[in-house]
Amino acid sequence: MKIVFMGTPDFAVASLKALKEAEMDIVGVVTAPDKPAGRGQKLQVSAVKQYAVANGLRVLQPVKLKDPGFIEELRSLNADLQVVVAFRMLPEIVWSMPPKGTINLHASLLPQYRGAAPINHAIINGEKESGATTFFLKQEIDTGDVIFSDTVQIPEDMTAGELHDQLMQLGADLLVRTIKAIETGDYQEQPQPESGELKHAPKIFKEFCQIDWSRPAREVHNLVRGLSPYPTAFTQLNGKTLKVFRTEIEEKEPGIAPGGFLTDGKTFLKFAARDGFLKLTELQYEGKKRMGIGEFLRGVRL
Structure with missing residues (x-):
C-alpha cells in the first residue's frame, strides 16, 4: 500500500519512524511550512520534516490545504491510504482522496476527549486511565468509526509530558497494527457511541x-x-x-x-x-x- 503521512510535532515523529521501520511504502510526507522563530527569526522546520528529510522521504508543505497546486501534487502520489497524526483539520477534498480512506491517531479513548489537547485535559480532570485510538476521518472532528484502541493507566502524579511520551510510543505501535489490518482487511469498524457524558479537550489558552x-x-x-x-x-x-x-x-x-x-x-x-x-x-x-x-x-x- 502506498501511504501519505501527515503530521508536524515530535508526537507524530514516533509514528512516522514506526511506519518507516516496518518498511511501509511512504510516498509522501505532508507537514507544516517552515516558520521564522526566535530573536533572529530563523526559519524553523517541523520535527516531522527533519525526520522525513533525514530519511529521504518526499516532503510537501502546503500553506493552504485547499490550494489547487497542493491538491494536484497530492493526487499525483496515488496513495492508497493517508495517515494523520497531530496535524491540521483536513478539508473533505483531502481526506476523501485515497481509495482506502484517511485514518487518524488520537491520544485519547474516543469518544472521550475529542479536540486539540486530550492529554492535558485527561490529567486535569483526574482521569485514572487514557489511551490511543485509530479511526477513519470524516467531516466532524474526531468522530469517525474506530478501528483499534489501547489503554494505559495514569499514576497519581504523572504529568502531561510523561503521558505524552508514553502515548507517543503506544500510538506508534497501534498505528502500525492498524495499517497492517487495513491492508489485509482484518478489522471491524465501530461507530463511536454518542450517548452518556462526553468530556471534551479544547485548545488551552x-x-x-x-x-x-x-x-x-x-x-x-x-x-x-x-x-x-x-x-x-x-x-x-x-x-x-x-x-x-x-x-x-x-x-x-x-x-x-x-x-x-x-x-x-x-x-x-x-x-x-x-x-x-x-x-x-x-x-x-x-x-x-x-x-x-x-x-x-x-x-x-x-
Whole structure:
C-alpha cells in the first residue's frame, strides 16, 4: 500500500519512524511550512520534516490545504491510504482522496476527549486511565468509526509530558497494527457511541493556566501536572510570574487565606488552597530557569 503521512510535532515523529521501520511504502510526507522563530527569526522546520528529510522521504508543505497546486501534487502520489497524526483539520477534498480512506491517531479513548489537547485535559480532570485510538476521518472532528484502541493507566502524579511520551510510543505501535489490518482487511469498524457524558479537550489558552487557589488542593494539583511541562500552570509571587511544574499535596487545613504562602526560606514553599496546602517542588521564576525548590529558595528572598 502506498501511504501519505501527515503530521508536524515530535508526537507524530514516533509514528512516522514506526511506519518507516516496518518498511511501509511512504510516498509522501505532508507537514507544516517552515516558520521564522526566535530573536533572529530563523526559519524553523517541523520535527516531522527533519525526520522525513533525514530519511529521504518526499516532503510537501502546503500553506493552504485547499490550494489547487497542493491538491494536484497530492493526487499525483496515488496513495492508497493517508495517515494523520497531530496535524491540521483536513478539508473533505483531502481526506476523501485515497481509495482506502484517511485514518487518524488520537491520544485519547474516543469518544472521550475529542479536540486539540486530550492529554492535558485527561490529567486535569483526574482521569485514572487514557489511551490511543485509530479511526477513519470524516467531516466532524474526531468522530469517525474506530478501528483499534489501547489503554494505559495514569499514576497519581504523572504529568502531561510523561503521558505524552508514553502515548507517543503506544500510538506508534497501534498505528502500525492498524495499517497492517487495513491492508489485509482484518478489522471491524465501530461507530463511536454518542450517548452518556462526553468530556471534551479544547485548545488551552493562557488564561486557563492561571492557578485559582480558591479551588480544592487536588484540583490545583491536577491542573499543575496536566499543564506540565507545557503550557505550564502559573501564579503570582512578589509581583512576578511563577510557573509551577510539580507540586505535592499536604492535606492539612491551611489556617491562612487561599493564595497565601508559607516558607522556611530553605526547603519548602507551600501555597494555601481551599482545603489544604500545595508544596511547590519544581518551578520557574520570571526571568529565571526551571529549578527545584531548594535552588529557587537560595536565590530569592520572600
